Amino acid sequence: MSLGQGSFAPAMAVDEAKAEASASAPLVAYAARIAGDDARTRIVIDFDGRPDVALRYIAHPDRIVVDLPATAFAFDEGSLGATGLFSDIRYGSVDNQSARIVLTAARPARFVVSDVRANDEGNGYRLVLDAELVPAEEFAELVKTQAWSAGDAPSVTDEVAVEPSHEFVIAIDAGHGGIDAGATGAGTRTAEKEITLAFAKSLHERLSGEAGIRAVLTRSDDRFLSLSERVLIARRQGADLLISLHADTLRQADTRGATVYTISDKASDHMAAQLAERENLSDAIGGVALPTETAEVNDILLDLTRRETQAFSISMAQAVVQSFEGQISLINNPHRHAGFRVLQAPDVPSILLELGFLSNKQDEKLLLDDKWRDKVADLLVEAIRRYRAPLMVNGG
Known part of the structure; x- marks a missing residue:
């Protein structure tokens, strides 16, 4: 897989992406936005269908990989630019059955929210990813254990990683x-x-x-x-x-x-x-x-x-x-x-x-x-x- 800046291939208009998708029926990621700062950053991507998502942490340099099913990226390239905790974001197809987003972390970070939600209008789904600054040793442990996958990625209810206490x-x-x-x-x-x-x-x-x-x-x-x-x-x-x-x-x-x-x-x-x-x-x-x-x-x-x-x-x-x-x-x-x-x-x-x-x-x-x-x-x-x-x- 060849990684390019921003996306692996030029972004397409939504209609063009859907036309291309009809042959192999990949998902269409038709909109994206990112906002945040040096401590917390949120990424939201809209899909025309429900994506299965898996996360992986990689060191040297520190990166978070988001694996997706086959996806045509139809949003404007500038809508998912490096912001907040991420110094570089790249995305594109791996093969005809899978796609990937690679986020290079400016500082060690983890996703405290990785949630797929139905859009309120009933038109497709959105992937919500909330990244949070973590100590370097915590990121190293994530890399070591590779504990998160599509089945056990933390949801919004896991956002504060603190043991229950009566204090x-x-x-x-x-x-x-x-x-x-x-x-x-x-x-x-x-x-x-x-x-x-x-x-x-x-x-x-x-x-x-x-x-x-x-x-x-x-x-x-x-x-x-x-x-x-x-x-x-x-x-x-x-x-x-x-x-x-x-x-x-x-x-x-x-x-x-x-x-x-x-x-x-x-x-x-x-x-x-x-x-x-x-x-x-x-x-x-x-x-x-x-x-x-x-x-x-x-x-x-x-x-x-x-x-x-x-x-x-x-x-x-x-x-x-x-x-x-x-x-x-x-x-x-x-x-x-x-x-x-x-x-x-x-x-x-x-x-x-x-x-x-x-x-x-x-x-x-x-x-x-x-x-x-x-x-x-x-x-x-x-x-x-x-x-x-x-x-x-x-x-x-």
Whole structure:
């Protein structure tokens, strides 16, 4: 089999492909799309019939091979270009009975979803492949065992590879890190990344003493993580809650106090929109290409999951505000919302906590105070208890 760039043969129009298919009756792959980033990438391919799919992992270079029955590829060559986790994608016929897609991984990856679904219109099927960044040793184990095939490829229900646990897992995300220093203090010039990491470690220490809770850090040192990697770490740890910590700056130096954010397509106010836009630029600072579009969401169950998750996120935000009120300074309207990418996990309730503003010298002084930091960590633990209590009653 000869591998060419993009496809093994020039793409054909759908009508031409179907005419060619009539003799030997291969499937027709008539549309394709790909979207994602350096942590998660989704590929969707539409077929006129149901394809049997088998996956195989190959090293040196790292590749994922998708074996298909005889298939005529009729979509535009540019619709399945190298994106996100994949540095090269090639596809075409192996012989008159089989076809293949070969995806070269830019970083070690695995498919956490390999699912064939009937199209809603009843017209054909779509193959949905969700790739996720994995440690190099995990990819090496996949290559070694070659465990996945058409019969046991993971489906959407296997998406989070974490053993069932009765622990309540909290992912603590220290904002920024590495080349992305974040904001800078107005007086001391302290970097935001140092403040968030110190607070994350303080909160982690306190939560480690809580019965039934397991706290995990997305980063424990001064390293850069893309926004998607932060979400991915939380999901791979089976997080029941994600708390992302920040201490931003504003042009209005007199504005001070803590703020809690939850995700929303529409920002609650201009300040929230500006902060979300600035925080979402962390990837660009670290040299990570920003995704031009989101992965296709065409699943009613997933949409319902997002709604439920958002409701839990709002509940946690309200618990934080209640815990902080009268104890530490809060901004006016302390619960706000905007499109923060670090809060995007569809199945993990998430909040972004602005501890204060480094642009305000009073806030800056407190943010650098160990005793104040410990007090806020204790109040946050109290909020987590308040949020978790009804979940425990309901068996969550």
